Amino acid sequence: MPLEVLVVEDSSGDIRLTREAFRDVNPFIHLEVAHDGVEAMAFLRRQGVHLNAPRPDLILLDLNLPKMDGRQVLALIKEDDTLKTIPTVILTSSEAEADVLKSYQLQANCYLSKPMHFEAFHALVKCINDFWLTKVKLPQQRDNVDEPEPGAHAGYERSPKKSRGTKSGGTKSGATKSGATKFDATRRNNESDRRQRSAH
Amino acid sequence: MPLEVLLVEDSPGDVRLTKEAFHAANDSVRLHVATDGVDAMAFLNQEGAYANAPRPDLTLLDLNMPRMDGRQVLARIKSDENLKTIPTVILTTSTADEDIVTSYRLHANCYFSKPVQLEDFENLVKTINDFWLTVAKLPHESLTAAVVPRDGKSLGE
Numbered sequence: 001m002p003l004e005v006l007v008v009e010d011s012s013g014d015i016r017l018t019r020e021a022f023r024d025v026n027p028f029i030h031l032e033v034a035h036d037g038v039e040a041m042a043f044l045r046r047q048g049v050h051l052n053a054p055r056p057d058l059i060l061l062d063l064n065l066p067k068m069d070g071r072q073v074l075a076l077i078k079e080d081d082t083l084k085t086i087p088t089v090i091l092t093s094s095e096a097e098a099d100v101l102k103s104y105q106l107q108a109n110c111y112l113s114k115p116m117h118f119e120a121f122h123a124l125v126k127c128i129n130d131f132w133l134t135k136v137k138l139p140q141q142r143d144n145v146d147e148p149e150p151g152a153h154a155g156y157e158r159s160p161k162k163s164r165g166t167k168s169g170g171t172k173s174g175a176t177k178s179g180a181t182k183f184d185a186t187r188r189n190n191e192s193d194r195r196q197r198s199a200h
Numbered sequence: 201m202p203l204e205v206l207l208v209e210d211s212p213g214d215v216r217l218t219k220e221a222f223h224a225a226n227d228s229v230r231l232h233v234a235t236d237g238v239d240a241m242a243f244l245n246q247e248g249a250y251a252n253a254p255r256p257d258l259t260l261l262d263l264n265m266p267r268m269d270g271r272q273v274l275a276r277i278k279s280d281e282n283l284k285t286i287p288t289v290i291l292t293t294s295t296a297d298e299d300i301v302t303s304y305r306l307h308a309n310c311y312f313s314k315p316v317q318l319e320d321f322e323n324l325v326k327t328i329n330d331f332w333l334t335v336a337k338l339p340h341e342s343l344t345a346a347v348v349p350r351d352g353k354s355l356g357e
Contacts, residue, residue: 078307085304101339104285107278107307111337124335131331135324137311139301 002030003133006056008040008073009033009091010065017118018060021125026133032056037068041076044083056086058132061108063092063099071102078107085139087132202230203333206256208240208273209233209291210265217318218260221325226333232256237268241276244283256286258332261308263292263299271302278307285339287332291324 005022009015015033022029032053034040040061043050059077063070070090077083087109092099095113103111112128115121132138205222209215215233222229232253234240240261243250259277263270270290277283290303290311303311312328315321332338 081305084307085301087304087310095337097340100337101285104287104339105281107284109309110287110332111339112335113337127331127335131327131335132310135312135327137295137300137313139304139311140297 002028003058004030004032004054004056005133006032006034006040006043006059008035008037008059008061008065008070010035010062014062014114017121018125021122022129024122025126025129029129029133030054036066037070037073039067040065040073041068044077044086057138058128059086059088060091060128061088063090063094063103071106074103074106074108087136087138089128089132091128202228203258204232204254204256205229205333206232206234206240206243206259208235208237208259208261208265208270210235210262214262214314217321218325221322222329224322225326225329229329229333230254236265237270237273239267240273241268244277244286257338258328259286259288260291260328261288263290263294263303271306274303274306274308287336287338289328289332291328 003026007015007018009018019031019033022031032043034043040059042048043053044056046053061070061073065073070092074088074090077086077088084107090099090103090108090111091114092112093114100111112124115124203226207215207218209218215235219231219233222231232243234243240259242248243253244256244259246253261270261273270292274288274290277286277288284307287309288307290308291314292299292312293314295313300311312324315324
């Protein structure tokens, strides 16, 4: 199963370097790019052309972006009940203490500054992959629909096939059936998206 | 300059292993231990015996603890204007999806489940050290200190 990474970055040079570095370190990563904050939010909310966008497992977010800057994007992500669980890593050329502090105040998961040199940048991407996409436990919540109420997380189990016969599931039956069904339906869409993508 | 790490953990065995692993990974780390959630909040708020406790650069937080559990501690840290900027890493035996999602929803900076094998545990501590205390940019205390004054002294060992 590919890991979905959303890179929010306006510099075409940095996009290219990020893409190449990820390709080198982990072929299972599917990289998506948003070039400004407005596009990033449309992607995350599956609006317009992003209707079938996958839910990212990780977001790499630049701070200084056109239209809507990274601080605003970060604030919107971390205030949104369905998006806030997506680990969001600030990756920016800024080393200003005020930017570091502000990002953690807005609940960034971590802050990394972009190194100037290509080799160091490549090493940093490897480090992000090894840490966030290999060692860290990521939330298995691949969906943008409304959250079921707490206690309904049984619906997040990995196999979506048997959501009807919940009787013997042994799960806490806080999960509403409609919630689980809606979730499964969207998940199936995600899965078929992924299959289409990997067919290219 | 030492790096202050607060470990919130009730298992004496895990405390000892974490101490040893940090000692091996980075000798500038000063590890402080709170054995439950109440103790952790007293340390972070510099209350009682912790009046001179340093502000942690990083907090490692177990989920299942006596008195006040890790979810409550996490919720308090991340809703406190002064404490929320401290990177807080969940380090727990739980691998339940529900615990993982809840932790991220409460703004844990990241989540790890404790490996069973000693060697894997040591490697994980090294990974945490290398990433959080070497690669990641941490918020600078002096700026946060403008919010709540701190004397900058550490607990006299």
